[in-house]
Amino acid sequence: MYHILLVPMLDVDMEEVAEKIVKKCMRVRDNEVILINGGIHNFELVENIAVDVRKAGAFPVVMARTDRLEKRIIEEVDIEYLERTKEYYLRWLEDIDGLINVDSYEDPRSMSRLPEEKVGATRKANRPINDKFQEEKIRWTAMGYPTREKAETYGIEYDEFWDMFWKAVNTDYDLIRGNGEKIADKLRSGRQIHITSEKGTDLKFDIGDRRVIVDDGIISQEDIDDGTVGNNLPCGEVFVAPIEETANGKVYFDLAFYRGNRIEGISAEFKDGKLTDIEAEENGELFKEVLENSQGDKDVIGEFGIGTNPEVTKAIGYTITDEKIIGSIHIAVGENRMFGGKNESTLHWDLVMLGPSFEVDGTAVMDQGAHLI
Secondary structure, eight states: OOOOOOOOOOOOOHHHHHHIIIIIISOOOTTOEEEEEEESTTHHHHHHHHHHHHHTTOEEEEEEEOHHHHHHHHHHSOHHHHTOOOHHHHHHGGGOOEEEEEOOOSOGGGGTTSOHHHHHHHHHHHHHHHHHHHHHTOEEEEEOOOOHHHHHHHTOOHHHHHHHHHHHHTSOHHHHHHHHHHHHHHHHTOOEEEEEOTTSOEEEEEOTTOOEEEEOSOOOHHHHHTTOOEEEESOOEEEEOOOGGGOEEEEEEEEEEETTEEEEEEEEEEETTEEEEEEEEESHHHHHHHHHTOOBSTTBEEEEEEEOBTTOOOOOSOHHHHTTBTTEEEEEEEOOGGGTOOOOBSOEEEEEEESOEEEETTEEEEETTEEOO
């Protein structure tokens, strides 16, 4: 007789996670006003965060949304209204000290068939709000959240997704920082980056003396003094804004998802920093449509990042985990002023590359996904 051994999913203490976010990651202080965004499906965590914010002597403001609400607004509201910026919200942000955003989307597929023109209109309306966050240096933590619907979208078993995500959130932050600083020091000591891969990537760009940032999950006072006011959970990347106009060469990105749509095998070329000649093995037209309906420096190189989280073991299409994989890098196009660049755009899109090699001033730092330092 054969017996099937069922391994239970990781037991996650949401109160413990909330306390870590408030006390360690965001370092919420007495009398601050903290905006907390989330969804109905993860409201237990949102609630715990709000309570811990209040325990810290600060004031939580909770906002929740649903996929259905977001979808109906984009479908049913005229585009001229979608393009309008919430002026009251801009004034309100003057009283906000920090933002904790827990991924409010339960099912990415709910947004997959919306007109890109209208989605682009909402990004246009939000651009002044994003600018306000930068101008006021409002601290922020952006956190993902695993759901069954996301697992189905990305083609991964839910229990595997759940376990990988929470292990990545609860990883050793000191280890992340230590390993990240080794890579960051190498970048800071050089200037020219050269990325290659067996899939056709051959890209060069300069980073000059641009700020190199280690996302170790904690917004320290040193980070704030340096102008770094945000982080991701899961954490685990080293990133920098390239000198935009210096990027030249071919690139191949393995996988991207956009609003529940899978985009695979993206080939393109950077010419003086601008992404051109874009082709994809799957959903290439959607990739181009996203760029067409974005504004500003939407197709200009904006970020070079290196994944450093040992608990993220598989690329599935969920960017907030994919870009943290050890052995991956990512290149973003679009907005990058928050971390030292000059691109102004409604779009910031991270595109992940698996198993590449790269050099700094001719010295190898990664070889086919293996870190060499």
